Amino acid sequence: MQLYNTLSAEQRAQLIEEAGQNRITLSFYQYAKIQDPQQFRNDLFLAWSKLDALGRTYVAHEGINAQMSVPAENFEAFRETLEAYDFMKGIRLNVAVEQDDLSFLKLTVKVRNKIVADGLDDATFDVTNKGIHLNAKEFNEMLNDPDVVLVDFRNHYESEVGHFTGAITPDVDTFRESLPIINEQLQDHKQNKKLLMYCTGGIRCEKASAYFKHQGFENVFQLEGGIIEYTRQVKAEGLESKFIGKNFVFDHRLGERITDDIIANCHQCGKPCDTHVNCANEGCHLLFIQCDECHETMHGCCSNECLDIIQLPEDEQKQIRKGVQKGNLIFKKGKSDALKFKKERNVFEEVIPVKVATVTEIRKKKHERKILVGYGAHYFTKASVAQFTITNNEVKVGDEVLIAGPSTGEERFILEAFKVNGKDAETAKTDDKITFAVPFRIRLSDKLYLIKKEN
Incomplete structure (x- = not known):
């Protein structure tokens, strides 16, 4: 097992x-x-x-x-x-x-001890006694209510690149820090204000809504499904998006663009930018915002010190970072002394977004997939023609392909013409033998990949 x-x-x-x-x-x-x-x-x-x-x-x-x-x-x-x-x-x-x-x-x-670390130790707290859930349309309508206090229960590096207009965005590193801060700030409004909250997918504000009900707040509401479900409903129903910028996500993408608004700045030069990166020095790995120009100049590093380190031999780099515990330090973004542009903001400060028509990132690879479609079958030396057996999918004239193997390396090109089972053809399908001219020798160990571009 x-x-x-x-x-x-x-x-x-x-x-x-x-x-x-x-x-x-x-x-x-x-x-x-x-x-x-x-x-x-x-x-x-x-x-x-x-x-x-x-x-x-x-x-x-x-x-x-x-x-x-x-x-x-x-x-x-x-x-x-x-x-x-x-x-x-x-x-x-x-x-x-x-x-x-x-x-x-x-x-x-x-x-884990808890699925969302909250720092609470109260046996009387019932996490299932949650606030009222609102869909995207209801959420938008409630934002027009002057008695509503809107709170973002995500961390600083999340709200920095995208949030709902008018939201309180606590400058915190973890969810557990935000609970006492918001509780203290809103102590005088437990009965006369409607507490409306949101997060990425709903899990944090679900616990937060139960917490504030436990603290005596009478009118507690939350965005059902968080920003992710809100965005889906906005698109499906043609609603206005009150969320601006990017939605930070915790996988290698580090963000999903919701609107073209840029509300953050490069942490190294101050230029409008909302692209998160992790420092290229594995011993640092700091999460911060870096524009294309600074990324090219600094080679993805947050500081000159880290830039010097990544140029050392790998074994020396490993020795330097041996035993170093980074933990949540990687989420300190502009709070790091290594970064020059560290604008501290008040949680009630209104952010003026910058509109961009298109967002280009020179370091980001084009989205593509390599699909294995065949294996080397023969190489005709005198004619310089390769033959592959198609085992999956289909290949057409005009497709971009990749031939890869231990000896061949990787060779990309466009299929301008080929033969299928000895005859001129436009498409090769599973079990077909496809032949085409190549300026190099292929081996039986070589694989044929179809390159698919994605938006």
């Missing part, structure tokens, strides 16, 4: 690209009383491994919190593994605004 990963992230990425499957990035949570979190964890890991589901999940006595990547063809089967449990029947799955087949490259299911 295998209860852990056996493949590295690099190996997993290669398998995903070769499989050519579309994957769905999603998230979900549910507060519930789980008697045996460890057994629950093991059962989920085994069930999800069979479906090639990847992602990061936390389970605890209080429930489950998950961010996942699932093959599209296994989506319904994945849902069934959840609904096998009574407390997850009909559970809402928040599908990501932007999809990326490589959003997660490992399956991690961990047992």
Whole structure:
């Protein structure tokens, strides 16, 4: 019974690209009383491994919190593994605004004390006694109420790049810090104000709404499904988006663009920018905002010190970072002394967004997928013609392909013409023998990939 990963992230990425499957990035949570979190964890890991589901999940006595990547063809089967449990029947799955087949490259299911760390130690606190849920339309309408206080229960690096207009955005590193801060600021408004809150997918403000009801607040509301579900409803129903900028996400994408508003600044030069990166020095890994120009100048580093380190031999870099515990220090963004532009903002300060027609990032690779379509069959030396057996999908004249192998390396080109089973053709399908001219020798170990561009 295998209860852990056996493949590295690099190996997993290669398998995903070769499989050519579309994957769905999603998230979900549910507060519930789980008697045996460890057994629950093991059962989920085994069930999800069979479906090639990847992602990061936390389970605890209080429930489950998950961010996942699932093959599209296994989506319904994945849902069934959840609904096998009574407390997850009909559970809402928040599908990501932007999809990326490589959003997660490992399956991690961990047992934690809590699925959302809150710093609370109160046996009388009932996390299931939550506030009133609002859909996108209801949420927009309530924002017009002068008695509403809108609070963002995400962290500073999340709200910095995107938030709802008029929201209080606490300058905190963790969720647990925001609870006492907001509680203190709103002590005089427990009865006369409507407390409206939101977060990324709903899990944090679900706990926050229960907490503030526990603290005596009488009118507590929350955005159902968070920013992710709000954005889906806004698009589906043609509503105005009151959220501006980017929605920060906790996978390698680090953000989903909701509107073209840029409300943040590069932490190194101050230029309008909302692209998060992690410092290229693995011993630092600081999360911060860096524009294209600074990224090129600094090679993805947050400081000259880190720039010097990444130029050292890898074994020396490993020695420098040996035993260093970064923990939450990587989320200190502009608070780091290494960054020059560290604008401290008041949580009530109005942010004036900058509108951009297009957002270009010179360092970001074009979104593409490599689909394995065939294997080397023969090389005709005198004619300089390669032959491949098509084993998956189909190939057409005009397609971009990649030939890769241990000796060949990687060679990309456009198929301008080819023969299928000895005859001129426009399309090659599964089991066909395809031949075309190449300026290099291919080997039987070579693989043929189809390159698919994605928006």
